[in-house]
Every structure is written in structure tokens, then in C-alpha cells.
Amino acid sequence: MxxxxxxxxxxxxxxxxxxxxxxxxxxxxxxxxxxxxxxxxxxxxxxxxxxxxxxxxxxxxxxxxxxxxxxxxxxxxxxxxxxxxxxxxxxxxxxxxxxxxxxxxxxxxxxxxxxxxxxxxxxxxxxxxxxxxxxxxxxxxxxxxxxxxxxxxxxxxxxxxxxxxxxxxxxxxxxxxxQTSNPALDSEEVFSAAFHVLTPAQQAVTKLILRGHSNISIASNLDITEGTVKQHRYNIYKRLGISSQSELFQRFIDYLGG
CATH class of the missing domain: 3.30.450.80 (Transcription factor LuxR-like, autoinducer-binding domain)
Structure with a gap:
């Protein structure tokens, strides 16, 4: 050694x-x-x-x-x-x-x-x-x-x-x-820009979904009920015209790719 x-x-x-x-x-x-x-x-x-x-x-x-x-x-x-x-x-x-x-x-x-x-x-x-x-x-x-x-x-x-x-x-x-002179990405700004058609509350839920939080965990983090999270998730998918979490992830990746 x-x-x-x-x-x-x-x-x-x-x-x-x-x-x-x-x-x-x-x-x-x-x-x-x-x-x-x-x-x-x-x-x-x-x-x-x-x-x-x-x-x-x-x-x-x-x-x-x-x-x-x-x-x-x-x-x-x-x-x-x-x-x-x-x-x-x-x-x-x-x-x-x-x-x-x-x-x-x-x-x-x-x-x-x-x-x-x-x-x-x-x-x-x-x-x-x-x-x-x-x-x-x-x-x-x-x-x-x-x-x-x-x-x-x-x-x-x-x-x-x-x-x-x-x-x-x-x-x-x-x-x-x-050190790199580039400033760090502001996560709030990134998710806001990537999902600009969503409300701020929906963007907050979207960020936690993509980071790997369950509905229960999202509810705990945002101090809302699990039922409210499920409703947000339904509205997010509907507003984006998607039907799955994989499509939500792809929207984010497509945004990063410009």
C-alpha cells in the first residue's frame, strides 16, 4: 500500500x-x-x-x-x-x-x-x-x-x-x-424554463418526480397531501400532452439538448 x-x-x-x-x-x-x-x-x-x-x-x-x-x-x-x-x-x-x-x-x-x-x-x-x-x-x-x-x-x-x-x-x-468560470445552473430556473407551460406548483412537483421522489415523499417535501400530488401529476401530464414519467424525463433531456 x-x-x-x-x-x-x-x-x-x-x-x-x-x-x-x-x-x-x-x-x-x-x-x-x-x-x-x-x-x-x-x-x-x-x-x-x-x-x-x-x-x-x-x-x-x-x-x-x-x-x-x-x-x-x-x-x-x-x-x-x-x-x-x-x-x-x-x-x-x-x-x-x-x-x-x-x-x-x-x-x-x-x-x-x-x-x-x-x-x-x-x-x-x-x-x-x-x-x-x-x-x-x-x-x-x-x-x-x-x-x-x-x-x-x-x-x-x-x-x-x-x-x-x-x-x-x-x-x-x-x-x-x-476553476471553471461558468456559473452553476440554477435548478429552479432550469425546471422553470424546461416546463414553462406548467404552474410554479406543478414545476415543483415535476422536479421532485424527476429526482426520484415517490408521491408520498413529494407530499412530505412540499407539505401537501398525497392526493394533491396525484392531482398535480395528472394535470402535469395532461398539460404536457404525455402519459408517462419516461416521457416527462425525455422532455427534460430534450430541453437540455437544446
């Missing part, structure tokens, strides 16, 4: 950093794909490390960066008050997230493709950085694999101090002084 740590810090600020980071992390547990994003509520996402398989369509990453990241539970957690640590996607995601189109979409989810398969699990380190950014280092296993067991998760947690220190140093050396 000591050699892997030495190699990692030797690659700080260099193009080989991501590969060195993955080599160290695989000492804790193996995985199929990885990525590191720098997320901020004020700036657009920064790709710190792209460890996706070469078989993944690059257009999905472009769609993700254009705005689909607004639906990602790791993004929502990173700009919130989540503490530094190792987190499973299922512990951060809304209750109906795995029923959403985003969770399985080849168009906007960079780690989903026919070639690479669908995810069996995603686990990630969340590490605060300078400049009001937070890094999310995601580790993913594809269909046909197994979820990270508790022994593997514990070994990954033991690597957290080294990985966090390394990510912060790499960020300061190679990214922190050259």
Missing part, C-alpha cells in the same frame, strides 16, 4: 493522477468504473477524473454536464451539508430514485451503456475542497457483479484520510487555481 500512496502523491497535478487514485482505491475493493467530479452550488461541475470505460458513450457525459447532474443524488448531497465520508448511493437517493429514467438512462448517465451494462451499485467518497467545491469520487460496479459488502466498505473507509488529503492537494495544484 505504501508504494500505491507514494505513486498517488507523485502524480498530484499530473495526467496520471486519476489512474493512480484508482490503483490505491482498488486495494480496498475492486470496481468497474470510477469518476471524480467537483461540485459547487455556485459553479458548473468540474471533471477531476474520468475513469469510465472506453465503451461508454461520451455524449452521455456531455448531457450530464449540460444539466442532467441536477438529478444526481451525489450532486444534491455535495452542495448540501453532508459530512465528509464514504456514502452508498442508496443512502443518499430519494425513495423512488431507482424507478427513475435518469438512474438507467444511456443518454445522460455516463456510466450506463449497452456495452458497460447497468449499475449494480455506486458508492462514493464525498470530500470538501477549497473554493466552495466538494469532490465526489464515485466507484461503480456493473450488472453481473455484486454490491460492495460491509468488509469492502470498511476497507474503503480506512482509505478515506489518504484519499481526502490527496484529492484536496490535487485540486489545489491542478484545478483550484483554474
Amino acid at each position: 505504501s508504494q500505491a500512496i507514494a505513486d498517488l502523491f507523485a502524480e498530484t497535478g499530473a495526467t496520471g493522477y486519476g489512474a493512480a487514485l484508482d490503483r490505491l482505491t482498488r486495494i480496498g475493493a475492486d470496481f468497474d468504473m470510477s469518476c471524480v467530479f467537483g461540485f459547487s452550488a455556485q459553479k458548473s461541475p468540474v471533471v477531476i477524473h474520468d475513469g469510465y470505460s472506453e465503451t461508454v458513450d461520451r455524449r452521455a457525459l456531455q448531457s450530464y454536464l449540460r444539466g442532467a447532474y441536477l438529478l444526481d443524488p451525489f450532486y444534491a448531497a455535495s452542495i448540501g451539508d453532508i459530512p465528509e465520508g464514504l456514502w452508498r448511493m442508496r443512502d443518499l437517493a430519494p425513495d423512488a430514485y431507482y424507478d427513475t429514467e435518469f438512474a438507467w438512462s444511456q443518454e445522460v448517465h455516463p456510466c450506463i451503456s449497452d456495452q458497460a451494462g447497468t449499475l449494480v451499485e455506486e458508492i462514493g467518497y464525498v470530500v470538501p475542497l477549497t473554493g466552495r467545491f466538494t469532490a465526489t469520487y464515485s466507484l461503480m460496479r456493473n450488472r453481473g457483479g455484486a454490491c460492495f459488502n460491509e468488509a469492502e466498505a470498511e476497507r474503503l473507509r480506512q482509505l478515506l484520510p489518504v484519499i481526502a488529503a490527496s484529492l484536496r492537494l490535487h485540486w489545489d495544484v491542478s484545478c483550484g487555481s483554474d
